[in-house]
Amino acid sequence: MKEISLRVNGEERSAEIHEEMRLLDLLRDALHLTGTKEGCGEGECGACTVIMEGKTVNSCMVMAFQAEGKEIITIEGMATKDKLHPIQRAFLEKGAVQCGFCIPGMVLSAKVLLDENPIPTRDEIREGISGNLCRCTGYNKIVDAIETAAGYLNTGGDSNA
Amino acid sequence: MLKQVGKAEIRVDGPAKVTGRASYPQDLYMAGMLYGKTLRSSKPHAEITIDTTEAEGLKGVIKILTFKDVPHNHYGVLFKDHEVFCSKKVRSIGDPIAFVIATSEKIAHMAIEKIKIDYRELPGVFDAIEAMQSDAPKIHDKGNLIYHYKLRRGNVESAFDRAAAVAENTYRTSMVDHAFLQPEAGLAYLEGSQVVVCVATQYPHFDRQEISEALALPLDRIKVINPAVGGAFGGREDITLQIHLALAAILIGRPVKAVYSREESFAAHSKRHPMVMTYKTAADAEGKLIAMEASIVGDTGAYASWAINVIRKAGVHATGPYVIPNVKVDSYVVYTNNPFAGAMRGFGATQVPIAHEQQMDILAEKLRLDPIEFRLKNCFKPGDRTATGQLLHHSVPLVECIDKVSEWMNQNTGADGGAIE
Numbered sequence: 001m002k003e004i005s006l007r008v009n010g011e012e013r014s015a016e017i018h019e020e021m022r023l024l025d026l027l028r029d030a031l032h033l034t035g036t037k038e039g040c041g042e043g044e045c046g047a048c049t050v051i052m053e054g055k056t057v058n059s060c061m062v063m064a065f066q067a068e069g070k071e072i073i074t075i076e077g078m079a080t081k082d083k084l085h086p087i088q089r090a091f092l093e094k095g096a097v098q099c100g101f102c103i104p105g106m107v108l109s110a111k112v113l114l115d116e117n118p119i120p121t122r123d124e125i126r127e128g129i130s131g132n133l134c135r136c137t138g139y140n141k142i143v144d145a146i147e148t149a150a151g152y153l154n155t156g157g158d159s160n161a
Numbered sequence: 162m163l164k165q166v167g168k169a170e171i172r173v174d175g176p177a178k179v180t181g182r183a184s185y186p187q188d189l190y191m192a193g194m195l196y197g198k199t200l201r202s203s204k205p206h207a208e209i210t211i212d213t214t215e216a217e218g219l220k221g222v223i224k225i226l227t228f229k230d231v232p233h234n235h236y237g238v239l240f241k242d243h244e245v246f247c248s249k250k251v252r253s254i255g256d257p258i259a260f261v262i263a264t265s266e267k268i269a270h271m272a273i274e275k276i277k278i279d280y281r282e283l284p285g286v287f288d289a290i291e292a293m294q295s296d297a298p299k300i301h302d303k304g305n306l307i308y309h310y311k312l313r314r315g316n317v318e319s320a321f322d323r324a325a326a327v328a329e330n331t332y333r334t335s336m337v338d339h340a341f342l343q344p345e346a347g348l349a350y351l352e353g354s355q356v357v358v359c360v361a362t363q364y365p366h367f368d369r370q371e372i373s374e375a376l377a378l379p380l381d382r383i384k385v386i387n388p389a390v391g392g393a394f395g396g397r398e399d400i401t402l403q404i405h406l407a408l409a410a411i412l413i414g415r416p417v418k419a420v421y422s423r424e425e426s427f428a429a430h431s432k433r434h435p436m437v438m439t440y441k442t443a444a445d446a447e448g449k450l451i452a453m454e455a456s457i458v459g460d461t462g463a464y465a466s467w468a469i470n471v472i473r474k475a476g477v478h479a480t481g482p483y484v485i486p487n488v489k490v491d492s493y494v495v496y497t498n499n500p501f502a503g504a505m506r507g508f509g510a511t512q513v514p515i516a517h518e519q520q521m522d523i524l525a526e527k528l529r530l531d532p533i534e535f536r537l538k539n540c541f542k543p544g545d546r547t548a549t550g551q552l553l554h555h556s557v558p559l560v561e562c563i564d565k566v567s568e569w570m571n572q573n574t575g576a577d578g579g580a581i582e
């Protein structure tokens with residue numbers, strides 16, 4: 001057992017961890033941020049994607065102790081109290097959400113993609129979400145949503161953009 | 162009432178799903194809950210004896226459930242041919258044998274390793290055609306053949322005699338997993354006189370009935386709650402952990418949670434039926450289909466699940482969307498020691514196009530006809546009758562569909578091979 005601190009969604013958090021704990025377990029079991037999902041536990045599906053120091057990581061492949069002192073963003077950190085993030089809004093508007101299990105990871109991968117490349121082509125979007133599997137949508141509507149979200153973000157993220 | 166029709170509406174569960182607030186069963190936690198883990202068979206066909214003594218002695222193990230704890234040790238959608246926990250023999254790899262309830266997932270894991278199963282292996286059968294032979298090992302007490310569907314129309318023999326071209330081939334499809342993204346998980350607890358089971362399922366009402374039968378409890382003592390479901394595609398039509406969890410909560414009186422790994426998920430739920438399809442299809446010199454004979458054998462693995470409905474559907478759809486005056490179809494489904502098959506997107510109608518469409522291409526080539534033209538000549542149009550006798554008097558927009566596809570194919574033949582996004 002060891003106590004670590006880290007920043008999660010802009011807040012200073014600390015938690016007791018043990019050596020076998022993954023970042024995924026730390027977020028879900030210790031911090032109760034269950035929006036981060038486990039689909040495979042072996043780095044294949046991307047359902048557990050979170051943002052660590054500005055980059056996407058599979059939180060099932062990162063040990064909890066590796067997150068010490070790091071800045072983490074999970075899906076719970078995307079919307080403000082009364083406003084969805086433009087990416088989340090675009091996912092809803094474009095019908096990109098079905099069962100929803102891949103969606104937290106998809107939204108976070110989309111965020112990092114658009115942070116780095118504000119006007120991606122459809123191929124670049126596909127590349128950007130290539131680590132995230134979706135069994136429901138067939139991906140096209142997710143690509144549509146990310147394209148739409150890029151538009152919103154480039155015009156200031158206004159809801160009527 | 163029709164306010165929403167024709168409008169793009171935001172789905173009601175959408176906001177919870179994009180913000181991570183939606184709760185799937187693995188997201189449920191309760192104070193004082195215990196963890197359950199299933200021990201599964203590592204052999205495809207064997208008699209077994211189970212010794213849980215050492216595992217029970219492990220600190221943190223609360224109880225280990227086996228067949229002895231289940232009042233009516235069976236379930237299944239069509240036949241009650243699954244055991245809740247195998248009692249005398251296992252019929253496929255992955256069959257559930259015991260369920261450890263412990264104070265942590267780690268201890269449950271350790272206890273699983275300490276349960277001793279004595280397997281006395283039996284000869285197994287892994288091929289559907291072999292399983293139909295009279296001397297094949299029997300999976301259940303009755304024979305391996307579960308169902309034979311017959312379709313007869315006209316006279317195929319005389320039609321084959323006057324054919325200009327005949328194609329005769331055997332096609333095999335493989336087993337397919339749904340691989341829904343959310344592995345099975347559940348939480349069960351007591352609420353007054355009721356046991357509540359939270360599980361992602363396609364049939365909460367049917368699960369409730371299965372739990373009630375297996376546990377010999379009246380229906381009103383059981384409540385099944387279906388939180389967010391992370392994909393299903395037919396793979397959540399059969400019971401997996403529902404009965405295990407309900408029984409655990411009832412016997413212990415505390416909340417019990419179980420979450421399957423991806424690997425266990427593959428072992429626990431149904432697959433798409435692999436099929437062996439032997440087709441003989443004939444056309445006349447004008448390029449009109451005149452006869453088709455098909456024998457289709459489906460492998461349902463160790464349990465029937467929806468086998469009858471699936472193989473009947475394969476038989477009904479065997480001609481594909483084509484008018485054929487003389488048809489003879491026999492479709493069979495059999496038990497083997499493979500993982501069990503059940504519902505999966507298309508429910509038997511997905512396998513047969515592998516056969517009937519390749520037959521169409523082969524016949525077109527023999528007749529020196531364009532494969533699209535050949536299909537247009539034979540496909541269903543309003544007023545046609547299917548081989549099962551159904552008169553198609555409503556919309557049958559297949560010609561329009563084929564025309565549109567061929568138009569697109571001709572437009573989009575770029576360097577990428579004409580991929581349409």
Ligand code: FES
Nearest residue numbers: 039041045046060
């Ligand atoms: S759960 Fe981490 S990649 Fe699948």
Ligand code: FES
Nearest residue numbers: 099100134135136
């Ligand atoms: S919406 Fe179901 S896996 Fe993507």
